[in-house]
Structure formats: C-alpha cells, structure tokens
Amino acid sequence: MKIIIAGCGEVGSHLAKLLSREEQDITVVDEDTTKLAILDSNYNLLTVQGRPTSFKTLRQAGVEGCDLFIAVTPFETRNIVACAIARSLGAEKTVARVDNFEFKDPDNRNFFASIGTDDLIYPEYLAALEIITALKHNWVRHWFELHDGELILVGVKLRDGAPLIGKLLKDLGRTIHDFHVAAIKRNHETIIPRGDDKLLSNDIVYFMTTREHVDNLIPLCGKIERRIHDVIIMGGSRIARQLCQMAGDKFNFKILDP
Structure with missing residues (x-):
C-alpha cells in the first residue's frame, strides 16, 4: 500500500516508523529537512521536503497514485486543506488530524467528506x-473490539497461580471453552501458537472470544476485576x-x- 504522511512531528514520525516496519510504501512530507533526514537515515521510506498544502510538493510525493493520504501537522486547518488537495489530485482515501472535537460529530461527517477528508483523527x-x-x-493489558464489538480480543498477563499455567493448547482443545488463543507474547518474542505450545507464567496471552463469554477468562487467568x-x-x-x-x-x- 502506498501511504503519504504529511507532517513529520511526533505523530507523523511515529506513524511512519510503525508503517515502515510493516513494509508499506511510505513517503513523508514536511518542511523541516532536519526531521526528514533523521527518518530517512533510519527507516525504509522516502521523504519529500516542502509544504503539505503545495500542489507541486504533493505531486512530487506521488499523491496521484497513493492509497492513503494522512495529514498530521500541528495545524488542523492545514491538515484539512492538504487532504482536499490530495483528494483533488487523486488520493484514494484521506485522513486529517484535528484539534476540535466538534468536527468528530457524525452530523458533520458528510461536510468533511464533501471537501475531500474521509476521516478525522482527534x-x-x-x-x-x-x-x-x-x-x-x-484486568487486561489490551482490549480490542472487532466487528462492531461482536468479537473481543484481549491480551492478559498470566501470573503465578492462574489455572491456565502449564496447560498445553492441544489439551485445551479437548475441553469445552469459549475462547481461542490467537497469540502468545513471551519476553520479546511473539508466538503464533500450535497444539504443543504450553502457557507459562508471565506470558501475555491474546484470547479471541465473544462479548458474552469474555468474563469467563477472568478466573482462568487468575485475575480479579x-x-x-x-x-x-x-x-x-x-x-x-x-x-x-x-x-x-x-x-x-x-x-x-x-
């Protein structure tokens, strides 16, 4: 996916680092050559020096063929204008960072879409x-809701005494349960689990379950809500x-x- 990020501040730099590690095609646009040089020398991405609201700069960055344009400069009006220009030049989808919560009101969504901003980040x-x-x-480390909350993905750290510690996943598969172990984070390693993997103390285990069964994980993980x-x-x-x-x-x- 070709992604252009306008703005090399704290948010833009963080996004660029994360997305470049996923081997996406990233281009960062900013007026500050020093900030761009730091990103350019440390990460697998392209940089373009110039104003994010410049037609010339955005064409140079290749906005005509980009799948996603993200404007995250410190100025919300500049971000919205940059998205409008990017959309007019052919960007598939645009996202702008704003500082006004009123802009996030669903009643105002059509207005921003009409001027070229598909989504807003506050x-x-x-x-x-x-x-x-x-x-x-x-009681959880991470909580994600998928499919409008129908599926819940939680990351829970197993402490000593948790009933799940020492269990092989293939043995869990033979019992009646309402969850699926999607991943295990052990120290600095992420494990995509198989039947012979065993749950250990201090593992961060990622469970997939449904909303009505998520509380069943609390005693199994040795937690108290x-x-x-x-x-x-x-x-x-x-x-x-x-x-x-x-x-x-x-x-x-x-x-x-x-």
Whole structure:
C-alpha cells in the first residue's frame, strides 16, 4: 500500500516508523529537512521536503497514485486543506488530524467528506477512549473490539497461580471453552501458537472470544476485576478534560494542576 504522511512531528514520525516496519510504501512530507533526514537515515521510506498544502510538493510525493493520504501537522486547518488537495489530485482515501472535537460529530461527517477528508483523527479523544477502556477492563493489558464489538480480543498477563499455567493448547482443545488463543507474547518474542505450545507464567496471552463469554477468562487467568470509582488525574490537559467529558458520572475524577 502506498501511504503519504504529511507532517513529520511526533505523530507523523511515529506513524511512519510503525508503517515502515510493516513494509508499506511510505513517503513523508514536511518542511523541516532536519526531521526528514533523521527518518530517512533510519527507516525504509522516502521523504519529500516542502509544504503539505503545495500542489507541486504533493505531486512530487506521488499523491496521484497513493492509497492513503494522512495529514498530521500541528495545524488542523492545514491538515484539512492538504487532504482536499490530495483528494483533488487523486488520493484514494484521506485522513486529517484535528484539534476540535466538534468536527468528530457524525452530523458533520458528510461536510468533511464533501471537501475531500474521509476521516478525522482527534488524538485527545483516542487517548481518553483508551483510558476509559483501561479503567473499565482493568484486568487486561489490551482490549480490542472487532466487528462492531461482536468479537473481543484481549491480551492478559498470566501470573503465578492462574489455572491456565502449564496447560498445553492441544489439551485445551479437548475441553469445552469459549475462547481461542490467537497469540502468545513471551519476553520479546511473539508466538503464533500450535497444539504443543504450553502457557507459562508471565506470558501475555491474546484470547479471541465473544462479548458474552469474555468474563469467563477472568478466573482462568487468575485475575480479579476491580470496580474503580475514584480517579486522580495529574494535569488539567485537554486529554483530562476530554476524559471527564466522555466518562460522565461513571467515575469520581479529581484533577491536580498548578
């Protein structure tokens, strides 16, 4: 997949690093030659120096044939304009980073699509969503919902005493259970499991299951789900404000800030 990333800041650089490791065809556009040089010398990608809102620059980056154009500069208006230009030049799909949560309102989606922006990223919203998920499902390391929440993928670290420790996957297959072991992370290695693999203490095990059966994993992994009521947040940042707004009265928040 050919992906063009406009903006070489913290978000753009992180995206470029992740996607380049997946052997995608990545091009990064930015005005800062120093930042581009660091990426160019350390990762398998192309860089183009220039303004992301320049027709000439985007043509030079090859936007006419790209599958995905992502604009993540620090300025939301620049990102939206860059997406509009990219779409007009032939980009298949465009995504813009914004700083206004109102833009994420579903009622406004058609407007942004009409001017060439297919989707919007609001980092503070995503961060707040991750925090709420971690508070609600505090017994897991990772929680992903697939197919509109019909399938749940959770990553759980097995501690000493968990009933699953020492079990061979082929033995689990002979019992009645409502989950599938999709992967095992052991130290720095990711294992795609087979029947002869054994679950060990400190493994992070990724289970695939359905929503109605996900709680059955709690005792099997030796976990206890604790109901969190009181939360202290260090810093009254935009993420903190977004978190309080989204969570409503589910938690008692206290924000500490000078």
